[in-house]
Amino acid sequence: MLKVGIVGGTGYTGVELLRILSQHPEVHIHAITSRKETGLAVAELFPSLRGRVPLKFCDPAEAELDKCAIVFFATPNGIAMQQVRSLLDAGVRVIDLAADFRIKDVAVWEKWYGMTHACPDLVEEAVYGLPEINRNEIKGARLIANPGCYPTAVQLGFLPLIEAGIVDLEHLIADAKSGVSGAGRNAAVHTLFAEASDNFKAYGVPGHRHLPEIRQGLSRMAGGPIGLTFVPHLTPMIRGIHATLYGRLSRDADLQAIYEKRYADEPFVDVLPAGAHPETRSVRGSNLCRIAVHRPQEGNTAVILSVTDNLVKGAAGQAVQNMNLMCGFPETLAIDHAPLLP
Numbered sequence: 347m348l349k350v351g352i353v354g355g356t357g358y359t360g361v362e363l364l365r366i367l368s369q370h371p372e373v374h375i376h377a378i379t380s381r382k383e384t385g386l387a388v389a390e391l392f393p394s395l396r397g398r399v400p401l402k403f404c405d406p407a408e409a410e411l412d413k414c415a416i417v418f419f420a421t422p423n424g425i426a427m428q429q430v431r432s433l434l435d436a437g438v439r440v441i442d443l444a445a446d447f448r449i450k451d452v453a454v455w456e457k458w459y460g461m462t463h464a465c466p467d468l469v470e471e472a473v474y475g476l477p478e479i480n481r482n483e484i485k486g487a488r489l490i491a492n493p494g495c496y497p498t499a500v501q502l503g504f505l506p507l508i509e510a511g512i513v514d515l516e517h518l519i520a521d522a523k524s525g526v527s528g529a530g531r532n533a534a535v536h537t538l539f540a541e542a543s544d545n546f547k548a549y550g551v552p553g554h555r556h557l558p559e560i561r562q563g564l565s566r567m568a569g570g571p572i573g574l575t576f577v578p579h580l581t582p583m584i585r586g587i588h589a590t591l592y593g594r595l596s597r598d599a600d601l602q603a604i605y606e607k608r609y610a611d612e613p614f615v616d617v618l619p620a621g622a623h624p625e626t627r628s629v630r631g632s633n634l635c636r637i638a639v640h641r642p643q644e645g646n647t648a649v650i651l652s653v654t655d656n657l658v659k660g661a662a663g664q665a666v667q668n669m670n671l672m673c674g675f676p677e678t679l680a681i682d683h684a685p686l687l688p
């Protein structure tokens with residue numbers, strides 16, 4: 347059995363990792379950490395895991411993470427980078443669900459995240475964990491930078507359009523909406539029920555930290571600079587990302603055929619029939635990204651709709667997909683469950 351540890355087990359992505367990994371036939375969960383809940387049984391905090399995770403939360407310093415084969419960091423930005431070097435030296439492979447290793451230009455990362463990077467050399471080594479573009483590199487990686495939730499939905503949505511070379515790269519637009527769990531489990535006024543329910547708002551319009559991450563990914567696909575406007579919104583739902591993507595076409599093409607061909611062999615990307623309108627609830631609890639391709643009134647703007655569950659394909663599910671690839675397990679092991687409805 348593969349021994350794994352989770353740092354940050356009381357947050358939303360941490361408990362989602364627990365839910366998935368507790369059903370993984372090749373995994374033994376060795377340690378799950380929390381500083382605030384040290385000593386508490388996991389099932390006491392999360393009754394949904396009663397009978398599935400017979401562990402107690404332990405302090406990160408006492409978790410013996412160096413005895414694990416894989417350690418997941420489901421922690422705020424800036425935590426994994428302080429511990430990764432010693433874990434790698436001990437032969438442990440690391441998957442960071444936060445952003446510490448996502449952006450290759452360290453100066454850009456430091457500007458957007460407002461801190462000094464603790465190990466810039468490891469940023470270079472880290473592999474960006476989006477299997478649909480990096481599958482081979484992920485297999486051999488010691489350190490995975492698991493993508494952000496918005497960047498997963500946006501990059502998967504734009505990928506075929508950009509690879510096909512049929513879109514104006516200077517004027518890409520991503521209009522994205524997230525459920526409230528995207529903000530994490532920490533108490534914050536803007537995610538209180540009375541603030542976030544029955545309400546809808548944009549945020550981060552002047553600049554959101556996912557902008558440089560998405561721009562880096564799209565530029566890599568394009569083989570050069572791209573221009574992107576990214577506007578995130580907070581919606582009154584718990585899980586889900588809905589990204590509406592706009593691109594001006596530079597020539598005529600069968601968009602539906604391009605998308606179907608690009609994702610034909612991808613287990614977690616579902617290209618819907620022409621004209622469909624994917625709903626966030628059609629992916630809730632699953633590792634799927636469902637995409638629909640539109641070209642309104644035969645104009646020259648492509649409108650791509652991309653939906654994911656921010657906690658699964660946008661975080662914990664994708665992390666397990668990466669782990670499966672790194673360990674030579676079937677890529678879909680423990681993450682091929684159907685979405686929840688309603």
Ligand SMILES: NC(=O)C1=CN([C@@H]2O[C@H](COP(=O)(O)OP(=O)(O)OC[C@H]3O[C@@H](n4cnc5c(N)ncnc54)[C@H](OP(=O)(O)O)[C@@H]3O)[C@@H](O)[C@H]2O)C=CC1
Nearest residue numbers: 354355356357358359380381382420421444528530531661
């Ligand atoms: N929520 C989402 O949809 C997504 C989140 N992410 C990223 O994943 C990471 C985790 O997100 P999320 O689960 O929402 O966050 P939460 O705020 O819900 O949870 C954070 C967890 O980290 C632990 N933690 C906080 N500080 C430290 C520390 N200094 N050392 C060790 N553990 C610490 C907390 O437990 P305790 O304080 O008890 O130790 C808690 O378990 C973040 O970086 C987030 O940006 C990425 C994609 C999607």
Ligand SMILES: CC(=O)N[C@@H](CCC(=O)OP(=O)(O)O)C(=O)O
Nearest residue numbers: 443444445494495524525528529
């Ligand atoms: C709704 C909401 O607040 N979402 C978060 C994104 C969560 C995420 O993916 O954050 P990291 O890139 O830091 O991992 C936000 O906009 O900050």
